[in-house]
Amino acid sequence: MSTFLRGKYAFLLALVIAASSVGSLAAEDKPAVAKHLLKVNIKGSVPEQGGSTSLFGPPAGASLRELCDSIRKAAGDEKVGALMLDLGNAAVGTAQGQALRRALIGFRKSGKKSYCHLATGGTGSYLLASACSEVSLHPAGGLELTGPGAQFLHFPGL
Numbered sequence: 001m002s003t004f005l006r007g008k009y010a011f012l013l014a015l016v017i018a019a020s021s022v023g024s025l026a027a028e029d030k031p032a033v034a035k036h037l038l039k040v041n042i043k044g045s046v047p048e049q050g051g052s053t054s055l056f057g058p059p060a061g062a063s064l065r066e067l068c069d070s071i072r073k074a075a076g077d078e079k080v081g082a083l084m085l086d087l088g089n090a091a092v093g094t095a096q097g098q099a100l101r102r103a104l105i106g107f108r109k110s111g112k113k114s115y116c117h118l119a120t121g122g123t124g125s126y127l128l129a130s131a132c133s134e135v136s137l138h139p140a141g142g143l144e145l146t147g148p149g150a151q152f153l154h155f156p157g158l
Helices: 002-028 064-076 094-109 123-129
Strands: 036-045 080-091 113-118 134-137
Touching: 036 064, 064 080, 064 094, 080 094, 080 123, 094 113, 094 123, 113 123
Parallel strands: 036 080, 080 113, 113 134
Antiparallel strands: none
């Protein structure tokens, strides 16, 4: 019986020593900086100016300038590790797309990853998605890209 008690005390002593050594290692380590994810949702059109309210519907979302400024600010923020761009039925024109694309490219140049998810998209959504590190498209979605076209009519005998 004394061997049993000696083994039990030896096990408890080893457990206490292991717990104290792990605690001292954890006290010496510096706390890791938690990285945040900036999520940008663009649904519908992006207003040029902020603060606009509608009598017939919900208030408009963030303005183009607010979106671009927040993306540029996140590029310089050490707490932000990545950006997630969700383009759900985004109605972005060419000029707005170019402004947002410049901000996204600046974010990527800071060395951070940017991800884009499309449900369906057109040319404006494709313009924004091409500035991101990785792009995902919903399996049932599609990308509708239209380009220049010409049609020639021929009237014989005229």
